[in-house]
Amino acid sequence: MKPEFMLSELRSYLKEEASVPHIYKILKPLLFDLGVDAVAEEEDFRLIRAAPQKKMELKDDEIKKNDLFFNSSGVSRKLERLIEQYIEKKTSKNWDDPIVMEKIRNAIRSQKASYWKENKSRNISYEKGYSVLGYLSYQFPVYFVQFQYLLYELAKDGLLKNRMKVLDVGTGPGTVPLAIIDLYNRLDNRKANIHTIELFDENIEAYNFLVPQYAGGKSNVTVEEPIRADVNKLDIEKLPDNIDLMVFSNVLNEMKELSMEQKAELVRNMSGKLSEDGSIILIEPADKVNSTEMRKLTIMLKRMGIKIYSPCTFMWSGECTLDTCWSFEHKRDIKPTRLMEKLAECDEPYRYINTDIKYSYAILRKDKLSKQMFLFPSKAKFARMSQMEMHDKKRINVLCSLMSGDLGDDKYKLYRICDGTSRKAIYAVLPSHNLMEENEAITKAGYGSIIKIFNVLVKYNEVNDSYNLLIGKGTTIESQYDDMED
Numbered sequence: 001m002k003p004e005f006m007l008s009e010l011r012s013y014l015k016e017e018a019s020v021p022h023i024y025k026i027l028k029p030l031l032f033d034l035g036v037d038a039v040a041e042e043e044d045f046r047l048i049r050a051a052p053q054k055k056m057e058l059k060d061d062e063i064k065k066n067d068l069f070f071n072s073s074g075v076s077r078k079l080e081r082l083i084e085q086y087i088e089k090k091t092s093k094n095w096d097d098p099i100v101m102e103k104i105r106n107a108i109r110s111q112k113a114s115y116w117k118e119n120k121s122r123n124i125s126y127e128k129g130y131s132v133l134g135y136l137s138y139q140f141p142v143y144f145v146q147f148q149y150l151l152y153e154l155a156k157d158g159l160l161k162n163r164m165k166v167l168d169v170g171t172g173p174g175t176v177p178l179a180i181i182d183l184y185n186r187l188d189n190r191k192a193n194i195h196t197i198e199l200f201d202e203n204i205e206a207y208n209f210l211v212p213q214y215a216g217g218k219s220n221v222t223v224e225e226p227i228r229a230d231v232n233k234l235d236i237e238k239l240p241d242n243i244d245l246m247v248f249s250n251v252l253n254e255m256k257e258l259s260m261e262q263k264a265e266l267v268r269n270m271s272g273k274l275s276e277d278g279s280i281i282l283i284e285p286a287d288k289v290n291s292t293e294m295r296k297l298t299i300m301l302k303r304m305g306i307k308i309y310s311p312c313t314f315m316w317s318g319e320c321t322l323d324t325c326w327s328f329e330h331k332r333d334i335k336p337t338r339l340m341e342k343l344a345e346c347d348e349p350y351r352y353i354n355t356d357i358k359y360s361y362a363i364l365r366k367d368k369l370s371k372q373m374f375l376f377p378s379k380a381k382f383a384r385m386s387q388m389e390m391h392d393k394k395r396i397n398v399l400c401s402l403m404s405g406d407l408g409d410d411k412y413k414l415y416r417i418c419d420g421t422s423r424k425a426i427y428a429v430l431p432s433h434n435l436m437e438e439n440e441a442i443t444k445a446g447y448g449s450i451i452k453i454f455n456v457l458v459k460y461n462e463v464n465d466s467y468n469l470l471i472g473k474g475t476t477i478e479s480q481y482d483d484m485e486d
Contacts, residue, residue, distance in 0.1 A: 007038065007045040020044055029224060032165060032193040033242070056160040056190060065186040066152055073145045073357075074335035076182060079214055083136050084339065086209050090129050096342050105343055107134030108352060132173055132202045137339050138354050139250075140175055145334050146359045147179040147249060150281055154245075154363070157371060159279055159309075163191040164244045167273070169231060170251030171196035173206035181214050181221050189220065195240050196226045204228060231266070232258065242275045249283045252297070253290045260293070264300040271306055271366060279309065279365050286328035286358035295325040298362040309363040310371035311448030313401045314420035316384055322422045329447045330405040331357035372401070372450050372480070382452075386421035388467045391458045398453045398469065400426075402445050402479075415442060417451075417469070425466040428453065439471050441479040450480040 007027075008020050024038065024045055031038055035052075038045040058066075075083075084095035091100050107130040154160050168176040177194045184190055198204050204226050215221050227239075232255065252263050271280060284294040299320055302308055311327070314320070333355040336344075343352035363371075383396040400417040408414035413430040428442060435443070445451055454477070457470040471477070 004046060004048040006041075007047055028222070032163070032191075032222070037191070050191065051162060051189075053161050053163045055158050056155055056162050057158070058155055059188065062187050063156075066183070069186060070149070070152070070331075072335065073148070073332075075141050075144060075337050079178065079182070079210075080337050080339065082210050082213055083140075083337075086136070086206060087133055087339075089209065090133065095339070101343055101345075103130050104133050104137050105346065105352060107131050108138045108343070111135070111138070112351075127200050127202060129202055132206050136173060136206070137337075137343060138352065140173070141334055141337055141340070142354055142357055143175045143250060144179050144182070146331070146357050147176055147247075147283065148183045149329075149331055149357070150283070150361060150363075151180065151183055154279065159363075161244055162189075164193070165240060165242060165275075166192055166194045166245045166247065167240065167243045168194065168196045168247045168249070169270070170248065170254075171198045171207060171226060172203050174211040176247050176249050177207075177211050177221075177223055178214055181211070184221050187220070192221045194221065194223045195243075196224070197229055197231060197234065198226045199228065199230050201228075231255070234270075236269055236273065239270070239273050241273060242278075243273050244275050244278045246270065246274060246278065246280045247283075248281070250285065252282065253284050253293065260297060260300060264297055264304060267297075267301060267364075268304050268306060271364075274366060277365075277367060277369075279363055280306070282362045282364065284360045286330075286360055288326050291326050291328050291360040292324050294360050294362065295322075295327065298364065301364060306364045306366060307368055307370070309365050309369060311361070311363075311401065311403065312418070312420060313370065313372040313448070313450060315399060315401075315450075316386075316419065316421050320418075320420055320422065321386070322418075322425070324425070325403075325418070325422075326425075327403040327416055327418075328358050328360040333357065371448065384421050385417075385419045385426055385467075386423050388422075388424065388426065388458060389460075392460045392467075393458065395455050395457050398456065400451060400453070402442065402447060402449050402451055405447065406443070413443065417453075425464070427466060427468050428456070428471060429468045430471040434471055434473050434475075436473065438473075438476045441477045442471070445479040452478040452480075454478075 007023060010023055011018060020043060035050045037048050037050045039048065087095040087100065093100050111131065111134055166180065171177060177196060180192055180194060184192055198207065207226055211223050215223055248267070255263060258266070267280065274280070282294060282298065284290045298308055334357060336353055336355055340353055381397055382399040383391055385398065385400065398419065400419045402415055403418050404416035406413050406415065411432055413432070415428045417426055417428050430439065430442065442451060453469065453475065456475045457472060459468045459470055461468050
């Protein structure tokens, strides 16, 4: 009826008296699906038609802003100060009070000790205030940045839309929403509507303090009240429909009461709330136990019909049968926060500085889209990695994905590689004295990129029950990089 109108105009259509804030509270969860934006104007809201939903295409200046951020990434000063203010609110002391610092150190030590316990004895809880403060001080900064890496990759790959509905499962104090807000502050006129699920009251309290304030008065990111629920007992039907991005960030590994099959069933059931072109992100720590468990989970989901977009590429259209796949992304270190540096003013400073960006992830979709689509040329002569035992001590050509950064040392560069058929772990080994222009492509290719390795020597590693592909001076390597055409 109208191109735009003030929210207060609706009051004349109501049978009972209602204030503008009350009307807005009722309508706010519906506005995104209605394709309507609400712009605050004094004590009212102007309702306008939103731009049609379409694929997000990054502009040059948006790419420059984000590349600049990732060149020296970290927590913004504004968000650092918000976290410090939350510490002051919770403790009624200055954020850097020595007693407060020591209690946060105790919480960090306790969480780290629990983290390395196995199976059900590993119980990481955020039911107490200082547990959340410890998380915000130590784990949060790296999780905050690593999710932005993934979100930015989705944007560059064309998997985000100019209007996104996001569901963050197990949001904690709002790590993923805060990361989205931070990245969207470097984008122009992009919209995101964020829904979250969280069980613990202490986390929800921190969320309600940090997330709405960091979103500020801008209308590009709207955040809904967290759904207070145990994910295991969640009524999935009550979740929003048409979700464009569903996130499980460092949460499934903590659900020790569920079996692998139960976790897969949970993710599959929740995937029913995705839009037809929606994505699921699974993120877990890079340690061997959690990383390999996540790979097993993704293969199980693949068998259930949820496809792996990245980082895995199944070049022979086969099934991965590798029992233990330890694969993770490694990015440059972040800048430590002021809070971290203050905690490190003690006898054991290394315990409280956490700046490594290492994580295992999988991006899943219900459609058949894959980051790397490859069809073998009809006359191509590449060996399948499922048949490595046939080629021991022979020279072969392989086509594979690069599934790690350099895992080696000064003498040897070491890379995990896979073609989706591996039965044992396979590594490309490049002695430093053999590094040359013909094979240096492996040192420059990104995680998940497809590479071709020609004339490489196969050696079985009996100690580790794996295969090494030894790169010599006669070995040549070509990389498809990440801009490979489908």
